Amino acid sequence: MAKQLVKKKKKSAGNGAAIDSALDFNSGWSYSPAPESTDHIEIKDKYGLFINGKFVRPSKGKYFATINPANEKKLAMVAEASEEDVDKAVKAARKAYNNVWSRMPAKERGKYIYRIARIMQERAREFAVIETLDGGKTIREARDVDVPLAAAHFFYYAGWADKLEYAFPGKSPQALGVAGQIIPWNFPLLMMAWKIAPALACGNTVVIKSAETTPLTSLKLAEVIQEAGLPDGVVNIITGAGATGAAIVNHPDINKIAFTGSTAVGKIIQSAIAGTDKKVTLELGGKAANIILDDAPIDQAVEGIINGIYFNQGHVCCAGSRLFVQEDVADIVVRKLKDRMESLIVGDPMDKNTDIGAINSKEQLNTINKYIKIGKSEGASFYQSSCELPSGKGFWCRPTLFLNVSQSHRIAQEEIFGPVLAVQTFRTVEEVLEKANNTPYGLSAGVWSDKGAKIFNMTNKLRAGVIWANTYNKFDPSSPFGGYKESGFGREGGLHGLSAYLKI
Amino acid sequence: MSATLTLDIPDFRNSPRVDEVGIEERVSRFTKRSIKTEAKNTGLRLILSMIDLTTLEGKDTEGKVRQLCYKARHLHDSMEGIPKVAAVCVYPSLVRIAKKELEGSGINVAAVATAFPSGQAPKAVKLADTKFAVKEGADEVDMVISRGKFLEGDYKFVFNEIGAVKEACGEAHLKVILETGELSTLDNIRRASDIALYAGADFIKTSTGKISPAATMQVTLVMLEAIRDYYYATGKMVGMKPAGGIAKSKLALHYLVMLKETLGNAWMTSKWFRFGASSLANDVLMQLAKQEYGNYQSMDYFSLD
Structure with missing residues (x-):
């Protein structure tokens, strides 16, 4: 009697291989569409580069389209930063470092970082929706993982800002200066948080480039940074492709390179900075x-x-x-x-x-x-x-x-x-x-x-x-993350994540 | 279909282990499914058809059971297309009246037996209790396992007892209540599920409703996974009945999601899944009325029997 209810699976679409499982997951009751609304989202037609606290036109006037990978429709035009733009951004970061950020009491720095975290939480839904539109990841993950974890990173490192001597007892840790940071497209906002939060907490200023296919949440974060009232030039967010990244890596006035991305590019970066006194952390590929x-x-x-x-x-x-x-x-x-x-x-x-x-x-x-x-x-x-x-x-x-x-x-x-x-x-x-x-x-x-x-x-x-x-893919701001061998070096997150942005 | 099924009875001490954190995580994925519009409408109706409307009180009378049986047949006559519940669940002494009231309705009568809810009685008493319920006309028997013996490690006793009750049931379907609230760990719940499955249960059921906690999604998932493993091993389907503590439609919909994604579509009928609940039906009806009329109505529009 039970036997007749056991349905043999039809051949699966696309590959022709028969499924040997007898459980039937495809017929009967199914979920109706439950789309998240995009009503509350504002995406501009065109975005400039966020340099020295303002959105500015790229020097060469070049823009590229960012699309929604789920329907291939254009979402916005985004500026392509040239070498000249990178130089402008680094100069702004250097000036902000020398004149404001390095002189500011650490406690005050911390307040700004807390403010970023709180605004990000308030605008969580907006960030999640844009992350999903621009990158193709599911709204469930953007909503439950990317955005809350990004805010958590800012909260976590905000707390460290005025406690660096306790992190490294007996030492007097000093900021490095200007950090040049390049991030990938798989966790656009989260990687921004991983890079920016510890850099700021340690007293550095930042020039960061988001990935070519996923620039939008980084530009939204620029709006948050404006709203939080960070001094001009402390965080500069630029967009572009490989050439822009290379301009950051090769800029002589950058003290630290932090890169997350492919092992191939990581190797290029390492050879490019060989012989300079730039510090570097690389978080590269894996095959776990x-x-x-x-x-x-x-x-x-x-x-x-x-x-x-x-x-x-x-x-x-x-x-x-x-x-x-x-x-x-x-x-x-x-x-x-x-x-x-x-x-x-x-x-x-x-x-x-x-x-x-x-x-x-x-x-x-x-x-x-x-x-x-x-x-x-x-x-x-x-x-x-x-x-x-x-x-x-x-x-x-x-x-x-x-x-x-x-x-x-x-x-x-x-x-x-x-x-x-x-x-x-x-x-x-x-x-x-x-x-x-x-x-x-x-x-x-x-x-x-x-x-x-x-x-x-x-x-x-x-x-x-x-x-x-007995678990997998669990992340927490207090837990260091990074690799051995060709997966890179240096750690992000936790106490270890601080030392990557300090002279100790 | 009287071919003998030979089973390898496993050593229940080696029942698969369960990781509690992993179970929590899987359950939270089920609860994140968004059930809207058509899926919600169909799901709610399905839930109604899976309910075992229950009254299990010392003060139960023929009058009370008669009223409950009428409710079972006429959940909400002012709306069209509302299904009937699957069964009415009562004590053995009230089976006869329930049977009479439900005649021709297609609704089954389930009886709790075997010295429900504690199960603390000699085997002979339990078997007599079961046979009485069946003789009175019960289509389904809900038995309790001997939790004391289980916790003593006497799995053989528990296994044999279920087997004996199954035999006493004859044609009636046997639901085996594990009383998960007394078994304390998910490992124990998995092991007790395996014992019940291999001893011949037609359904396994979480709770009597007399012990807290009663049914939870975590516990139910462990039991569904045991049913799946048993099905993998034998090709034999066994039903699942979470009972107690499921009062809201939203939670019941989460259970449906869990059922669908764990055992698949073949189990999505009252033949293989039941909710043991008394107040769930009215909450589901309220949701259905909202779907139909566009706004929530007062609880006073839904009959309490």
Whole structure:
């Protein structure tokens, strides 16, 4: 009698592979559209550069369009900063550093940072909506993760501003001067907060460039900084592409470079500043191992795998993109993983029920598709969930698995930066430690086990900057974040994050 | 379909472990689903059809049960298209009157048995209680497990007792109440679920409603995951009934989301999912009336039986 209710799944769209799961997640009751409103949002047609407390025209008069990756419609025109503009911004930052910010009592500095945090909280919904429109991430994540965490970073570092001697007892820490900062497109506002908050708290002034495809929340943050009444030139926010970033890196009057982005660009930066006295922190790529031991709470581990790789469309440097499952539980983990993938909703990022939004850009979608092709040609077995993709424009990718992967597959070696998970199995703890560390990267890792002793044993031996136990992709301002090896150096967040912006 | 099903009975000491933080996190994802317009309308009606309208009080009388049965058949006659509830749940001594009142309605009569709610009685008494309820006409029997024996570690006793009650039920469906509020940990709840599933439960149920906390989403998720694992292992579907503490439509909709995303569409009927609740129905009706007329009506427009 039960048998007749068991429905065999139809073939999944797009890949032709049959799904071996018998649970039916696709028919029957489904969620109606629940779009977040954009009524309260104001986006200007055209944005200048935020230099010396004002929005100014770019010197060359050049602008570029920023689009919504979910429908490819233009949102606004944004200024492209030239070398000349970067120079103007650095001069403004230097002047503000010399005349105001470095002389201001630390307690007063702290007040300004608190003010930024509070205004950001008041305007949280606006930030979340714009973040989603400009970058393609889901409104749920922008609302629940990006914006609150960004505000939390400002709150956290505001508290440190007048307590730096306590952070480094017996030392008298000094600010560095002008910090040049370059951030990526995966967490535009959050990365602004990670960079600006500690720099200001330590008494530095800032020239920061947001990513080419996601400039809008950085320009909204410029409005907040105006509203908070920060002295002119303390924070300068500019927009542009690679050339603008290079102009920041090469500017002679910058004391510190902080970069988050690809390992390739990180290497260029490192060679560009070699021989100068610029301090640098780099937070680069990753190919994290997420390790499921056979005594792990399996259902919760499956949820952790999902959060590890499909959070933010997989555009996460610390994404758990290599899954290692102990052989004796591999079948059940994969079966549950496939079932869980069926309940993920891919679609309009503005819908509150969407789990996976739009891929950030055409270029990134091409990269992801290139790797999917490579994975198939390498003979790994390919699986995608059967969810519908939005018709019409926009950049989309179904949650994807590759099974039967080995360390020698390129999809297990190279960072894909999309919703693509490479699954390998292992037999013993020694074996998985060796494989997990067998990568040029070392940003993050995850371990799932019911036994604390096993977890501590493994976390001591994994060469990664951040290791999560029985959870994944959890962030907190008080917790340092950063990598080993080609994942970069220096730490952001926590006490460690202060030392990156101080002479100690 | 009388083919014998052979099962490997697992060692219940090795039941899968549950991570509480992970459960909390998954539950919070369910509660963030936004259920609007059509989905809400359909969902609310589905919830009504899954309700076991319940009265389990020492002061229950035939008169009270008669009134409740009328309510079960006529939830809100002033609106069209309102479904009937799934069952009326009463003590065994009141089964006969409920059965008579519900005749021809398609609504089942469920009886709590086995020395409900404590279950502290000899096996013979429990079996007699069950057989009496079935003889009086109960379509469903809600039994309680021996929590004391479970906490002593005597899983075999608990397993055998469920098996014996199942046998005493005959054709009647067996719902096994774990009384999760007394089991204290999610690991225990998972283990008790496994015992009930392998011992032959047709449904597993959280609570009697007499102990606090009663049903929670966390506990229900653990039980749904046990049902899923059992289904993976045997291909056999088992139903789920959270009971007690679900009084609001919004919470009930969260439960539906959880059911859909954990076990899928096949479970989304009163055959496989029930809400044990007494006040939920009126809150759902109030929401449906709001959907229909555009504004909330006073509680006094909804009958209290």
